[in-house]
Amino acid sequence: MDNLLEVKSISKRFGGLQAVDRLSFAVRRGEILGLLGPNGAGKTTAFNLIAGFIKADEGEILFGGKQIRGCEPYQICASGIARTFQLSKPFGGLSALENVMVGGFARGAGRARVRDEAYACLEFLGLAQRADTDANDLTAFDKRKLELGRALATQxxxxxxxxxxxxxTPSEAGEMVELVRKVRDRGITVLIVEHVMKVIMGLSDRVIVMEQGRLIADGVPAEVVKMPQVLKAYFGDGYVGASA
Ligand SMILES: Nc1ncnc2c1ncn2[C@@H]1O[C@H](COP(=O)(O)OP(=O)(O)OP(=O)(O)O)[C@@H](O)[C@H]1O
Ligand SMILES: [Mg+2]
Structure with a gap:
């Protein structure tokens, strides 16, 4: 199996809370892998650990076979991992184009090239007409797309x-699904956290599920949503009992 990312038994404790608990999973090269789990399951913390924003207490994180646990976010970004944030916070006072250029500069390319690539990125996202708009003045959804653009600009x-x-909105969600598919078609592997089931089910080749920091399921979407431990995590014991 060709694994691009291998997470091996990573843990993170915040005071008395075990936010991520010996979590292991792999992301295969070229797939769209959905990461599910109820609120507080540890999904964002797992992202923060992989991207180096917080450090794991234990475990290994291998990207392309190389250990990245303990590396700084800029090093992890330079090695080829980009992320979007749950709360989009563009650089206000900079235009949409300049926001995407920030991602390009992270690669160390020259200004003219970064600018051209950033513009092409905005075209890909359907945001070219907003290139000169202050990022703070974009709609919430356009800010999300901009965030994707900034991540893509790091290549x-x-x-x-x-x-x-x-x-x-449903139509915006549909547009984002198409964009993520196109991103994957460009050869970029995707690990996506999403609560909207329609999105995750339609998009993911495979899904993994976390609950209380632990991995509780791994499989194709149609099978995972029927697993008793997944139903229990989302709906509680009563639901599983009632459906049995
Ligand atoms: N920096 C932190 N300090 C203390 N506790 C934290 C910190 N970050 C996250 N937590 C806690 O860790 C647990 C996991 O949080 P996390 O944000 O990873 O969950 P999540 O699965 O992304 O949830 P959601 O679906 O609501 O975004 C939660 O109980 C959260 O309150
Ligand atoms: Mg989260």
Missing amino acids: PRLLLMDEVVAGA
Whole structure:
């Protein structure tokens, strides 16, 4: 199996709370892997550990076979992992184009080239007409797309996406699904956290499920949503008992 990312038994404790608990999973090269789990399951913390924003207490994180646990976020970004944030916070006072250019500069390319690539990225996202708009003046959904653009501008091999359709209308969600598919078609592997089932089910080749920091399921979407431990995590004991 060709694994691009291997997470091996990583843990993170915040005071008395075990937010991530010996979590292990792999992301295969070229797939869209959905990461599910109820609120507080540890999904964003797992992203923060992979991207180096917080350090794991234990375990290994291998990207392309190389250990990245303990590396700084900029080093992990340079190695080919980009992320979007659950709360999009563009650089206000900079235009949409300049926001995407920030991602390009992270690669160390020259200004003219970064600018051209950033513009092409905005075209890909359907945001070219907003290139000169202050990022703060974009709609919430356009801010989400901008965030995707900033991540893509770093030219990642692996993209971590955290709740990219939160608050989006159904048509916006559909547009984002198409964009994520196109991203994958460009050869970028995607690990995506999403609560909107329609999105995750339609998009993911495979899904993994976390509960209380632990991995509780791994499989194709149609099978995972029927697993008793997954139903229990989302709906509680009563539901599983009632459906049995
Ligand atoms: N920096 C922190 N300090 C203390 N506790 C934290 C910190 N970050 C996260 N937590 C806690 O860790 C647990 C997991 O949080 P996390 O944000 O990873 O969950 P999540 O699965 O992303 O949830 P959601 O679906 O609501 O985004 C929660 O109980 C949260 O309150
Ligand atoms: Mg989260």
